[in-house]
Amino acid sequence: MPRKPASPAPAKSGATTLTHRQRLAATTRARIFKTAIREFADKGFSGARVETIATRAKVNIRMIYHYFGGKEALYIEVLEHVLANLRDEERKLELDVERIEPVNGILQLYDFTEGHFAAHPELLNLLSSENLNRARFLKRSKLIPKISSPVLDMLRTLIERGEQTAVMRTGIDALHLYVLLVSLCYFHKSNAFTISRMFDTDMLTADWQAAHKRQAHEVIRAFLVSGSQTAHAALSIAAIDDL
Structure with missing residues (x-):
């Protein structure tokens, strides 16, 4: 066979x-x-x-x-993980900074950061804790200085385009703007329990958070266009309408 x-x-x-x-x-x-x-x-x-x-x-x-x-090495790895996760999500942003209207582009960056903080409360808590430690453990990480964020470059491009087209004020610094955006995403979440108690208002409800987000949009937009040619034109039109 x-x-x-x-x-x-x-x-x-x-x-x-x-x-x-x-x-x-x-x-x-x-x-x-x-x-x-x-x-x-x-x-x-x-x-x-x-x-x-x-x-x-x-x-x-x-x-x-x-x-x-050990405990310290584990804690540093946790810090590296939550920050790397934020940077990874930033890199996935599909934001065409060369085409989008600059003010709307910046508002979308705010929305992304606000949404990430809302979805990852552990990041807020860990950052708050590490600030109390004066970044003692972050300073010991060799990885964190290498974790680059694309957001500053995005902001620089949007600011430059906004200035060139006169829809935004001049002289905005990208890092200062980034800190402003993060602060508007951060404080009302990281301090919600204490402020809710102090003012007898539950700041963690969906309605309150949504209202704050709308107000933050107004603050950001007003800051970006204050003193721009667009703002002057709008004021001029409003003045004519009042006549």
Whole structure:
């Protein structure tokens, strides 16, 4: 009886196949890391406990030191992760800064940042905590200085186009504008619990947040066009209408 032809050997893949042990290790590390983000975001570096992270991640405390080297190294990696995630999302922005109307483009950058903060409250908490630490741990990160943001370049382009077309005031600094946009996204979220209590108003309701966003749009737009030829033209038309 003739032999059947031998089956061809499977092609070797360039990708390395993980063993069961490696997959288990990766899953364990990811579970520890996810738990650590919540713990540090809720309690800051000083309040967070390695023991609590281990218990909630259902691992032996030695595993945290094995995978991360200790509490400080784990905290720095958490900071790097949340900031890198923000930068990654910024790079995905589909904003044609060479074509979009400049003021609307800047308002879209505000909307993106406001939306990211709303979706990632852990980022707000971690930044607030690290500010209390005077950026003590951020300074120890070798990765964070290399995480570049495309937003400043976008703002510079939009500012330049806005000035050239006289729809925006002149002399706006991109970094100052970025800080202004972030502050309008940040304060009413990071301080919502205390201010809500002080003024007996729930600032975390969807209606209040939406109203604040509309007001922020008005503030940004007024700042950008104040003193521009467009603003002067609008004032002149309004003056004529009043006659």
